[in-house]
Amino acid sequence: MIQAFLWGGLAAFSLLLGFALGECRLSNRAIGLIMGFGAGALLSALAYELVPETVVQGWDAAAVFFAGAIVFFLGDWSIDRWGGRHRKTIAGKQHEGSGAAIFFGTLLDAIPESLVLGMGLALGGSIGVAFLAAVFISNFPEGVAGTVNLKAAGHSRHGIFWMWLSLVVLSAGCAALGYGLVGWIPAADGALAQAFAGGAVLSMLASAMIPEAYEHGGRLAGLLTVAGFAVAAALSVVA
Numbered sequence: 001m002i003q004a005f006l007w008g009g010l011a012a013f014s015l016l017l018g019f020a021l022g023e024c025r026l027s028n029r030a031i032g033l034i035m036g037f038g039a040g041a042l043l044s045a046l047a048y049e050l051v052p053e054t055v056v057q058g059w060d061a062a063a064v065f066f067a068g069a070i071v072f073f074l075g076d077w078s079i080d081r082w083g084g085r086h087r088k089t090i091a092g093k094q095h096e097g098s099g100a101a102i103f104f105g106t107l108l109d110a111i112p113e114s115l116v117l118g119m120g121l122a123l124g125g126s127i128g129v130a131f132l133a134a135v136f137i138s139n140f141p142e143g144v145a146g147t148v149n150l151k152a153a154g155h156s157r158h159g160i161f162w163m164w165l166s167l168v169v170l171s172a173g174c175a176a177l178g179y180g181l182v183g184w185i186p187a188a189d190g191a192l193a194q195a196f197a198g199g200a201v202l203s204m205l206a207s208a209m210i211p212e213a214y215e216h217g218g219r220l221a222g223l224l225t226v227a228g229f230a231v232a233a234a235l236s237v238v239a
Contacts, residue, residue, distance in 0.1 A: 001176045004118040008175025011117060012110060012168040018143020021165045022151075031144050031225045032216030037208040038138035040228025045134040046198050048236040061195045068101040068112065068199025076207065079105040096169065103163055106146055109204055110139070110171045112197035118178025119193055130235035138209065145212070 113135045120128045121141040143164060150160045181193070 001180050004121045005172045005176040005177035006142075007121065007132065008114045008117050009168055009172035011113070011132055011175070012171035015106075015143035015146075015167055016138040016161075018140045018145075019147045019161060021140075022144045028216045029218070031141050032218075034137075034146075035141035035209055036200055036213035036221035036224040037216050037228035038134070038141055039205050039213055040132075040225035040230075041134035041232040042107030042138050042201060042205055042209075042228075043225075044229040044232035044236070045128070045131040045189045046202055048130060061192060064192045065195045065199040068196035068201075069203040070199075071196075071208075072112070072200035072203045074106070075108050076105070076204070079108060079208045083089045103167070106142060106167055107170060109142065109208075110167065111174050112200040113138075114171045114174035115178035115181075116194055116197045116201075117184055118175035118180075119197075120177075122179040123181035128236075130232045133230050133235055134228075141209075141213075167204055181204055 056121070116131065117135065120131065146161055146164075150163070151157075155163075178193075210225070213225065217224065
């Protein structure tokens, strides 16, 4: 479980790197391109590491996959109404938003990814390198966008840093929880749990990361998305 905690923390550590880069005023186009690469990497990890493990489960897996997407949709909708609508918006549109909503919205995005990391470690005995890399890369632009919006909402640099650090710790805790669930609940089906998390991650990609990447990265974001997919696919085969 400690190992899962550390891997989960490593995957989320890029939020802090995104915070540091957000202070450097990286261009919106560059952030959009990075977001496109991260989205492609996550899509590849879903295709090669999550979905293939659940296809053989039949209709149960399909139902759970859609359930994950629906649960994420409802959670995301609630956070949007609370003030976190623009938490992934690179251009800094969070002037009237809520810092708490950005926090819980980012945590909502991180929970399924972290649970998958922990469950994968418990079920396979080793971390999925491609999925770990995909989560790390995708968290990076989220840290940048969240920092830009929190600053626009009037939050201090010190407060933003501690918010990201607490999210890293919570993400690590979710990975440890995912690891523990496999051992604590003998009847738990790890493949179905991964399908649920996969549906949530795919919903997040389609509704937030990919549109934002294209808006700021332009057509080149499409090529970076393909590149991210190819790199993660290669890691899935090699690792």
